[in-house]
Amino acid sequence: MRLCNGWRRFLLCLPLIFFLPHILSVFELHQDSTIENLHKRQTKKFDHLVLGPAAGEGLQDRLQCQGIKALNRTHYSASSEHSNLGESIAFVTVFAAYGSNTDRLLSGGSEHLVTVGNVSYNKVERSMAILNVFINFIQVTMPQSNIIILTDPASKLPVHRNRVTVYPIKGEYSRDKLMLQRIRSYIVFLEARLKEQSQRQGRINHYIFTDSDVAVVDDLGQIFSNYPNFDVALTFRNNKDQPLNSGFIAVRGTSYGIQRAMVFLQEVLKVYISKYMKASRMLGDQLALAWIVKSHPSVDAKRFTRPRAFLEEIGGVSVLFLPCTLYNWTPPEGAGQFHGMPLDVKVVHFKGSRKRLMLESWNFLSSSPSGISDMLCLILSSGRTKYDF
Template sequence: MNDTVILFLSFSVLELHQNPAAQPPPKKMNTKFDHLVLGPAAGQGLPNRLQCQGTKALNKTHTPSSSNAGESVSFVTVFTVYNTSLADSRLSNLVTVGNASYTKMERSMAVLNVFVNFIQVTMPRSNVVILTDPASDLSLRRNSVTVYPIQGDYSRDKLMLQRIRSYITFLETRLEELAQNPGHISHYIFTDSDIAVVDDLGHLFNDHPNFHLALTFRNNKEQPLNSGFIAVRGTADAILRAKIFLQEVLKVYSSKFMSASRMLGDQLALAWAVKSHPGFDLRRFTKAQAFLENIGGASVLFLPCATYNWTPPEGAGQFHGMPLDVKVVHFKGSRKRLMLESWNFLSSSSDIFDMLCLVLLSGRTKYDF
């Protein structure tokens, strides 16, 4: 494989509808917006946080790179297309972002395309590999993008479980290819498809030369590890150790967390596999600093989510702004509208830091995705 892979603004007023007085008071609902809602930029005045004046960035600590450092990097994601009912294609279910309107399935494809867009802007020499159900009608013809069918159970209830299985199968094929062509090294970053890579990640494999795989962590007692970003060094030894590690996670998932198979099971299994390792110090998750640990024979690099898997808080809660060194923004849940809006904004402004201000100003709102 060769070196990889991939970016809006409107205002309106929320209308509140009340039931007639004769009706019992409605339950409080989480309002989702069909447009960007800009608020104050969190983190103003705090050190090492992005400072914004409107959507204009006032400080920058790095210049987004235009080429990978060192060997090639490939991004790997799992994506499938589900059959939609007639109702899903009705006009009432359309979502409009900018000048485009999407059905439910088209929304997913739009997010996938924007995922590729961000990578191709920040790391134009890298590749994207999409692992998918062979039965899925996934027609995506993009330069440096490969659709890779893998047999399995991609049903919604088992997708997170299947994702780990697909990762393991993919790593097994890489081992076979390396045996035939040992001189070709490509590193891999397994991610969700709702992330935006906003800085070159090629340095990761040079700055931390001793890890086999990397995970992202946060200060969360129950779910300290997020499965949306897993990096694997492209050597045969590292790929083998990463495969064995993921096989152990799959075993834990299947035996302990099947009740959470639709969501969170993979993250709970990841945390179990790490926390149950003798001598592991959970206090290391409380500080946003990278560290290396041997877990079951694999050298695991733990990277802070604040830099490599930053998610805009949604709704209430503490929000200390956006770290200046952020490299990956994760648009979980209904933040996917914000992901599409951000790409549209970047396409018109060509400034990633200004785009990050847009994300920062919009990040606490629930949107309609």
């Protein structure tokens, strides 16, 4: 350094040399703090809908919105449930209400209530509201379908709706074991259906197992007619570690289909218990599904990067892979959110903090002349915001 030639100038520069790293460190700390505060502001949960720009503007075959008004229309299918005589569809979900008495005590005060529209909910009531909206969407888009709720025999679910059955199955429904219990409940349920199937002459009842925080926004009967050769259908996304989502599993209701679905789910359960019990509270079933599928030599993992349905035989079971972008579209996760919402989306999955958005969407649909397309604009414009559920 020319400015510091000679001892005199060196001594003058010495304090600067000593304090410069400290100054830079303070600057970096301040910068990190600013970024952290910005992140906190972005992840703050809201108690009302926050509308933003709808992703996918100008992209072909994507929903185009002006505010919450759809500029084009989704490819809504006419009901196909009567197209195959003697075939029907039942939706199956696992639902558990945790510590009802404790939750009511904890949420008794107004500070613990959450208000959506004109209704205030405590913790237990929120879960029941989500379950009822799940039923509402199915009864609008697929009114001839039955809905079956698998639950703990100790739960007394106050669900009294047409075409809705509460089906108790013994098991461990604690929060830490619910995902494990869900697979077990599916297997027990299918085993009972297999026994009934032998008594049904010519009548087939297909099953779609879903989480209860999904909205079915189009008829799903076309899965079974358009893809007649599958036993089990799963949804996939472009995610290297977790390419499969367990929130949507379809099973063909023939004897062979049910048998093979049971074999497949039993293998999932076996891998789950042996490899992923540390993830039993969440994700264990998805990790087990991914392990089974990716370890099969015929499966090309690159196919999960392209949103096109494909069929593979895995352990003697014909598995149909359906893209999440259509059959399990999630507002806050995955690359699909940046590319908007496909016009032919069938299922919207309100994961995590999007539960308020699910209730708000139903309120919007049921209280205004706007149709499903406008409601989807509401979801698309609000989906990246975290809410208070």
